[in-house]
Amino acid sequence: EVQLVESGGAVVQPGGSLRLSCVASGFTFEDYTMHWVRQAPGKGLQWVSLISWNGRTTYYADSVKGRFTISRDDSKNSLYLQMNSLRTEDTALYYCAKETAQLVLEYWGQGTLVTVSS
Amino acid sequence: DIQMTQSPSSLSASVGDRVTITCRTSRGIANFLAWFQQIPGKVPKLLISAASTLQSGVPSRFSGSGSGTDFTLTISSLQPEDVATYYCQKYNSAPQTFGQGTKVEIK
Numbered sequence: 001e002v003q004l005v006e007s008g009g010a011v012v013q014p015g016g017s018l019r020l021s022c023v024a025s026g027f028t029f030e031d032y033t034m035h036w037v038r039q040a041p042g043k044g045l046q047w048v049s050l051i052s053w054n055g056r057t058t059y060y061a062d063s064v065k066g067r068f069t070i071s072r073d074d075s076k077n078s079l080y081l082q083m084n085s086l087r088t089e090d091t092a093l094y095y096c097a098k099e100t101a102q103l104v105l106e107y108w109g110q111g112t113l114v115t116v117s118s
Numbered sequence: 119d120i121q122m123t124q125s126p127s128s129l130s131a132s133v134g135d136r137v138t139i140t141c142r143t144s145r146g147i148a149n150f151l152a153w154f155q156q157i158p159g160k161v162p163k164l165l166i167s168a169a170s171t172l173q174s175g176v177p178s179r180f181s182g183s184g185s186g187t188d189f190t191l192t193i194s195s196l197q198p199e200d201v202a203t204y205y206c207q208k209y210n211s212a213p214q215t216f217g218q219g220t221k222v223e224i225k
């Protein structure tokens with residue numbers, strides 16, 4: 001059974017930093033591209049970032065480019081999102097998601113809540 | 119970047135009604151479009167991939183169609199358990215943008 005468990009969410013002040021983690025199980029982590037998707041309270045889904053299966057390719061939404069860094073550690077079956085220069089508009093539930101061989105996001109974690117507030 | 123326009127933003131229909139949600143992209147994406155269902159308080163669930171491929175376990179009252187720039191999600195007979203927000207997402211290339219969402223309620 002595929003499981004994705006996010007952690008690291010917290011309350012942080014504007015301008016601060018946070019590192020989110022996602023531990024994966026139930027599949028061969030190193031074979032799959034992974035994504036971060038976020039959802040602000042009461043709002044829609046926003047795609048944030050992806051990292052290819054081999055870690056060589058990363059993409060970011062314009063709203064986080066230059067501030068967020070996605071990475072992975074296949075030895076720990078873990079996905080990360082380093083978030084710097086946080087803004088109030090980054091407040092959201094952050095989901096990690098697994099891409100299938102057909103390129104769609106079939107499996108999602110339960111999310112971890114990031115609140116940026118002074 | 120390709121823009122996504124999903125409509126309507128909300129709808130209210132009776133049980134048994136046929137419901138249609140549309141998603142339009144500003145440039146062609148072939149059939150690289152997915153539909154997700156998010157029941158309030160729950161994690162998004164993949165319903166349809168490749169514009170029209172129903173995921174295993176998804177009721178057959180859900181269907182998807184379209185290619186290029188215009189796509190449709192149809193619920194042939196709305197059920198109470200279908201109350202949710204539905205999102206389209208393009209995945210042909212990054213950024214893998216979501217539509218704005220359509221909130222479906224029972225009248």
